[in-house]
Amino acid sequence: MNRPTDKAVDAPRACFIAAGLDVLGERWALLALREMSLGVHRFDQIARNTGASRDILVGRLRTLENQGVIERVQYSERPPRYEYHLTTSGAEVAPILISLAAWSSTWMRDETPRASYRHSCGADLKPVVSCAECGEEFTPGSLMLGPLVSAAGTDPPSDQ
Amino acid sequence: MNRPTDKAVDAPRACFIAAGLDVLGERWALLALREMSLGVHRFDQIARNTGASRDILVGRLRTLENQGVIERVQYSERPPRYEYHLTTSGAEVAPILISLAAWSSTWMRDETPRASYRHSCGADLKPVVSCAECGEEFTPGSLMLGPLVSAAGTDPPSDQ
DNA sequence: ACAAGTCAGTTGGAAAATCAAACTCACTCG
DNA sequence: CGAGTGAGTTTGATTTTCCAACTGACTTGT
Structure with missing residues (x-):
């Protein structure tokens, strides 16, 4: 049915x-x-x-x-x-905050002054997101749906 | 004053x-x-x-x-x-979605089945965020406050 | 000693955002 | 002609959020 x-x-x-x-x-x-x-x-x-x-x-x-x-x-x-x-x-959660800060500092171009962010090396925030598997940089559109899963594929990281 | x-x-x-x-x-x-x-x-x-x-x-x-x-x-x-x-x-905005999906698939370990995501190369989603300047991977804590800015440091990307 | 300040919350009532379902309007398809 | 599709709009209830004041257990200053 x-x-x-x-x-x-x-x-x-x-x-x-x-x-x-x-x-x-x-x-x-x-x-x-x-x-x-x-x-x-x-x-x-x-x-x-x-x-x-x-x-x-x-x-x-x-x-x-x-x-x-x-x-x-x-x-x-x-x-x-x-x-x-x-x-x-x-x-x-840091990568989420980093991506958000980077997107915002690129696209929110108005007059109001805001605190920017930087990497601990001293450089302005310019994060590059790449695939751990193939090393290629993620491009818009390279995010694709995968199969349904109940608990992530492999190892459950134990907290602390 | x-x-x-x-x-x-x-x-x-x-x-x-x-x-x-x-x-x-x-x-x-x-x-x-x-x-x-x-x-x-x-x-x-x-x-x-x-x-x-x-x-x-x-x-x-x-x-x-x-x-x-x-x-x-x-x-x-x-x-x-x-x-x-x-x-x-x-x-x-893709990097934000990618980071969010990756965090979630790592830490939301309950029974409910959900759609996972993958990179277009076919691998499971494992994004690595690194600094464009020094190449080092961002670690938790490597995000730091910078100076106040009104419009991002350099080039305003024109849309489209 | 007593008043004032700090800190992590609670409380209560008003204001704003969200929700769900029904409804509209302009079509298209059988 | 009648049903269906698609992008909204409307309505009224429900839920969240907001804000300011208040509490309780201290600590600090005079």
Whole structure:
């Protein structure tokens, strides 16, 4: 009763981009991760530097913690106070932030002055994305759909 | 009355990551761009494949058009019908989608089956991000703040 | 000692964004 | 002629977000 071509009224594409956005795509999430990448770990400073309201920021940080992207590290007993730190998973968000910063500094050409980014070597941010397998640079259009998978092909990296 | 260290009650960090998110960070925007990257250009299919409601999708597509990320291409006079295509700027969003897909397929390890992505060479998606200047691979933490800039350092790429 | 400040949240109510489904309009196809 | 397609628009509910004030447990300055 179900030939392979039967699509149940065309459900939205379930792909890893959509899944990633479920975690990282909520408002303020990536900016909070940006702060931690830059060495800012405390609630008040993250709130100030991102501009997020404190209440929704609490929600985002909890979601990111539940997803294993960040972790709370207690730095005071009385009163209990926590710092927010990137896990391995969170640290690996960097390429997303880098690509975003690079795209933005190329294409957002208006008058407003903004903080730019650079590589630790001192050079302006010019990331090159290439395929680990063939070494070729990714060109627009070289991203293609692959098969459906449940857990990524090979090794599950254990966090921390 | 304004020493360099006076910070006007700590405004949120104005940086290129935040600016990029203003354009690409709204709900459905990146998924719509994903569709166009995959060769889907018509409204109904973009709505179906992303899962966005038609009304907000209209809004997103208009914003992306105004920002020069996509353009509408008329393919029928009567009734007027348009296709949505990536501009050069839109095509260069690919590294963001690639990084997101790669992060997600590494870290979203639950049971639900999702479409994976691959490079056009056939290999599973394993992007390597390196610095165009020094050639070194970007490691977590190698992203650093640079100076404030108004329009990116050098050449404004003309679109198309 | 007491007032003021820091820090990580909570709370409550208003404002904005999103959602889903139905509806429109201009056609095309059988 | 009737059904279907395609790109929206409309409507009214639901969900998120925003903002400012408030709390509780301290710490620091005078």
